[in-house]
Amino acid sequence: MSNSSRRAFLTAAVAIPTTAAVVGLTGGTAQAAYSWSRTLKEGMRGADVTQLQIRVAGYPGYAAVLSTDGVFGAKTKAAVKRFQAAYKLTQDGVAGTNTFKKIYSLQSSDNTPIHFTYAELNKCNSSWGGGKVSASTAKANALRLMWKLEALRHALGDRAITISSGFRSVACNNRVKGSATSRHLYGDAADLTGVHSFCTMAKQSRYHGFANILGPGFPNHNDHVHLASGGSTWSAPNCGVSGR
Numbered sequence: 001m002s003n004s005s006r007r008a009f010l011t012a013a014v015a016i017p018t019t020a021a022v023v024g025l026t027g028g029t030a031q032a033a034y035s036w037s038r039t040l041k042e043g044m045r046g047a048d049v050t051q052l053q054i055r056v057a058g059y060p061g062y063a064a065v066l067s068t069d070g071v072f073g074a075k076t077k078a079a080v081k082r083f084q085a086a087y088k089l090t091q092d093g094v095a096g097t098n099t100f101k102k103i104y105s106l107q108s109s110d111n112t113p114i115h116f117t118y119a120e121l122n123k124c125n126s127s128w129g130g131g132k133v134s135a136s137t138a139k140a141n142a143l144r145l146m147w148k149l150e151a152l153r154h155a156l157g158d159r160a161i162t163i164s165s166g167f168r169s170v171a172c173n174n175r176v177k178g179s180a181t182s183r184h185l186y187g188d189a190a191d192l193t194g195v196h197s198f199c200t201m202a203k204q205s206r207y208h209g210f211a212n213i214l215g216p217g218f219p220n221h222n223d224h225v226h227l228a229s230g231g232s233t234w235s236a237p238n239c240g241v242s243g244r
């Protein structure tokens with residue numbers, strides 16, 4: 001390699017990171033939240049589309065789940081429109097300056113939505129280990145779940161939703177006599193309490209991307225609402241609803 005082509009190669013190599021703004025500021029612990037470097041619209045694809053999908057996955061429409069596959073299709077466009085409607089933005093289904101600005105206003109430096117934290121999604125341990133998936137997968141699942149919870153919280157008038165149980169290791173799950181197939185073992189389930197009635201939360205959650213909803217009338221679910229991204233059972237008989 002000649003000196004000039006080597007120089008060109010090195011310049012290209014350092015110029016690559018543009019969108020993934022996870023930067024150690026001091027001592028390697030500080031973080032900057034994710035940011036986007038281009039407008040995203042239908043037909044585009046990429047890791048930045050996946051990051052957008054994670055943040056609008058709480059707006060898939062009734063009884064639907066949005067795929068976070070990095071492909072900006074019609075369903076992603078519809079989800080972006082619902083997000084825009086929820087926050088009174090122009091509903092064009094294009095993620096540009098105003099949409100990203102709203103997302104940034106809802107996003108903490110560790111990429112969690114502002115009203116939920118990793119700590120409250122894991123009262124079992126601090127490592128996220130010992131479940132049915134790797135610690136990093138469990139934590140990633142919890143992040144996805146939190147953005148759906150943020151959508152639910154906003155739809156219910158921005159009032160408090162409390163997580164009574166989130167991720168569980170097998171040991172933690174056994175201690176609370178959880179089901180051996182519980183989604184809590186994957187980090188993608190949360191049990192909710194808070195100011196709303198359980199039926200209010202169980203019914204509204206149907207609009208925000210939760211495939212598994214268990215509430216009042218379902219065995220052992222009269223004192224909380226259980227929501228998960230994975231699974232397919234929806235049952236809260238005392239709220240007059242059940243099905244898939």
Ligand SMILES: [Zn+2]
Pocket residue numbers: 165184189190191225226227
């Ligand atoms: Zn649960």
